[in-house]
Amino acid sequence: MSHDLHTSSEGTIFALDIGTRSVVGLIVEPLGDKFRVIDCAIQEHSERSMLDGQIHDIVAVAEVIQQVKERLAEKHGPLTKVAVAAAGRSLRTRRATAEMEIRQHVAFSRDDVLTLEFTAVQEAQAQLAQELNDLDSTRYYCVGYSVVRYLLDDEPIGSLIDQHGDTASVEVIATFLPRIVVDSLLAALKRCDLEMSALTLEPIAAINVLIPPTMRRLNIALIDIGAGTSDVALTEEGTITAYGMVPVAGDEITDALMNAFLLDFPMAEQVKRSLNGNETVTFQDILGIDHTLPSAEIVAAIDGEINKLAQKIAEKILELNGRAPQAVMLIGGGSLTPKLTEKVAGMLELPAARVAVRGADAIQQFVESHPLINGPEFVTPVGIAVAARRHPLKYITVTVNELQLRIFDLRKMNVGDALIAAGLDIRRLHGRPGLAMTVTMNGRMRIIPGEHGTAASITKNGEPVGLDAPIDNEDKIVVIRGTDGKDAQALVADVCGNSPLIELSINGQAVCLEPLVFINGVEQSTETPLADRDQVEIRMPQTIAEALRQTGFHPLEAETLKFRLNGQEFEWPRHEIHLLQNGRPASLQQPIQPGDEIVYEQHPLPLPAIKQVIPPEEWIQEEVHVMFNEQRVAVKTGQLDITMNGNPVTADATLTDGAIITVKALPGKPPVFSDVFRFVEVSLVQPEGSGVMRLITRVNGEDATFQTEIKSGDKLELYWEKSKTSGQ
CATH class of the missing domain: 3.30.420.40 (ATPase, nucleotide binding domain)
Incomplete structure (x- = not known):
């Protein structure tokens, strides 16, 4: 009688245990909650074609499988499907951790926990690939993982869901089955025209029949x-x-x-x-x-x-x-x-x-007694058959972003498993948060967070799902990475908070003073955008000058007349300020108090002449120092050359705003006796009633005239003397 094998309650199960020494084949028939072993065939390998559970010679192993299959098929009809197991010794177990910053999370969700767990599994997968010098970490199927512990801010915690803190981490133990183990099993079965109807792991098969869930x-x-x-x-x-x-x-x-x-x-x-x-x-x-x-x-x-x-x-x-x-x-x-x-x-x-x-x-409890099944060597083969019925594990084909994957369904696989198999980086699916901005406000550091990144959009067959959604054969999964959050942005007004206003009166008008904002030492408005590492000072106006500047009563730009003199910048007041605080004269730097009454007036001043603004040091001329009638006299020589905006002017010319003035002394002729008269008061009129007199002029005791040249150190004399002729 022919049986087209499947794992339904009506059909028999063909199970194979491919061991290092021999291949055991069983024909098992489900009977309600139990199983009846109908037949058994054992065939030893003729050569070392198996090593540590890994098929090393696919052709040789396939020949042994074919012999077992043919022996059983003689009695039970064609066998087309088979349940097999991968050896537990081929599994690889790795421990890994993953960490996530959560200070910007409103609350840690179930999806966040799954993202963290799958990230740890991927880390374990990457570790395994690195240890085995394999560039492709997806060559290792994750057949299961268990969480060792969760940590919140480096302290163990029972659950991370809805927790708040700085960092969350998880430690997992993940177990992987190298894809080559499965691929070699499939290749050996294909040579025998057998389709893998179910696959389990040898220790899982044994435990399922030996150790009840309780x-x-x-x-x-x-x-x-x-x-x-x-x-x-x-x-x-x-x-x-x-x-x-x-x-x-x-x-x-x-x-x-x-x-x-x-x-x-x-x-x-x-x-x-x-x-x-x-x-x-x-x-x-x-x-x-x-x-x-x-x-x-x-x-x-x-x-x-x-x-x-x-x-x-x-x-x-x-x-x-x-x-x-x-x-x-x-x-x-x-x-x-x-x-x-x-x-x-x-x-x-x-x-x-x-x-x-x-x-x-x-x-x-699982298998009715059978004369052939009487030793411990049959526990695993029977477990494989039971697993084929009770825990049917198969390949499923799913599509992730148009990439078709065959996923080994060793446990109930979910969307997260499919993404790992596709090689997607689970951690990077969620949009990264924008860069935070750090500013110093009044001496205290403040962090302005960036915008949150958005979660990935995951759909299965067009319906939104989470990472833990189960997957079935032919499912189509589409993953769209979340968008990154924008970097931190803020105006001064967004971070300065509410400050108490100062109310006072200026020239009889009530005004409210707002805070002053200084960014990196420069006064700005509260609508100024902030930048990373800005030094921000926010304070209330403290002086009358700051109060006037904020309220527009003090136009500083019209305050002075500016000019250049011999290459140097100078300013001259344009206005005369009259300032009263609560009826008393005050200065612009006087502190203010709420309720102050300030009277402020500006009176324009006339434009000055050049001679009013030229500093004394710019008037320096050469001097000759002499003694005149026992009086020290400084006689200036030469003259001043003055230009304004390139045009010659006199010292009495009126100054204009922005004028460029040059003043320089020009050397003159050597001074003569008469030049002294410009610097001393002397009368050249003959005294009355003194008879005939003559004017005597001497330089250093020698007779001289008004045109006699003089030099520093000379002794000059000038006096009236009775004429000798008048005395005769």
Whole structure:
């Protein structure tokens, strides 16, 4: 009778356990809540085509699968679909953290938490790829992750939802299955014309049938001891927390028997399997000699290898778990190694009853008894069949932004998983917040935040969804990255707050004074945009001058006349200011108080003459110093040359605004006696009633005239003397 295989309740299930030593094939029929094993076929590999759970020779493994398939198909009809499992030893577990600044978040949402968790998973994925020198991190399927802890501002916290703080972080343990493991499985099945109907992980398959959900909160170690490797899986708090592999297993025990008793490999395998349940074992060595020995004596001969196996398993459990678990379950053909359970228990310091071999009898709740299914080596194959029915894990095809992806549905996958598989950076999907701006206001630093970035727009088949939305085959997902927030922008008015106004009176008019704003020392208005690192001072007007300037009563630009004199800038007042504060004369720098009555007047002043504004030092001329009739006299020589705006003028010319004036002294002729008269008062009129007199002029005692040249230091005399003729 032909069965087109599928995993419905009507059809049978073809399950394959592809191990290092052999391939086990089962035909299982669902019967309500149980399963009945209809048939079983076991075929060993003829060469080392498997290594540590990874298919190294696809062609050779496919040949063994084909043999198992054909043997079962002879009795049960064509087999087209198969349930398989990936070895737990091929899994990679990594621990990673992700951190997010949340000081600008109004409140931390469920989507924010998921973004943080998926970011941590991507970090673990990137770490794994880096360790294995793989440029493409999407070559590793995330088959599950668990949150170790959440942190708020570096302190552990139970949940981040609706929390406020500066930083939120999460630490996760993520487990990945290299894509090559799945790809090689698919390739081997394809050569046998088999379609993968369901796929699970070997430890998950075993745990699903051995450990009911009610027990999964316990810390249990599951050890699958095969031929070449011993796989370790740990469960706690309802999830599988860690996987590991020990490259020591049943073959080491077989090798020890070969060396101890000169046996070939098949005979050593036969002796090993006979040790359980038999007091004596008969065998023939490679020399053809028959032996019959007590089982205890044979076990004693290989005690060292059994110790080594137990020690390696115990060390791996302690490494992964950090402590001894509450119980240890051994499955797989190698679990039947004599004294192994008690040795593992001793090394973990557990009671002997806490370490046990679990065989087909442990899965009676799932599988009806069958003469072929009676040992621990069948736990995983049956678990694969059960998983195909109860936990059907398949590939699903989804499209992310027009990129078609085949996602390995190892658990109920969601939108976040699809985005990770597409290689999208989860953290960068949310628009970045705009850059903040820092200003110093009245000596205190203030941070003005940038605008929030918008969340990514995610739709599934046209409907908006979150990262945790489940996905199904043929779903079309479109992700539009959120827009970045604008950088911080603010006017002075936005940050200065409300200041009390100062009310006073100026020239009888009531006015209200507002705060003065200085940005980097320059007065600005409250509508001035701020820039990063601005130094802002905001204060009320303090003096009469500031009050007048703000209210427009004091036009500073019309206050002075400006001119240049011999290259230097000068100013001259244009107005005369009359200022009263509460009836008393005041200066512009006088402090003000609310309620002050200020009277302010400006009276224009006439434009000055050039001689009024020229500083004394600009009038310097050469001088000759002489003594005139015992009086010291300074005689100025030369003359001043004055121009205004390039035109010659006199010192009495009226000054104009912006004028350019030059003043320079020109050298003159040497002074003569008569030049002294310009600087002293002297009468040249003859005294009355004194008779005939003559005017005497002398220079340094020598007779001189009014035209006699003089020089500094000369002694000049001028007086009237009676004429000698008049005395005769």
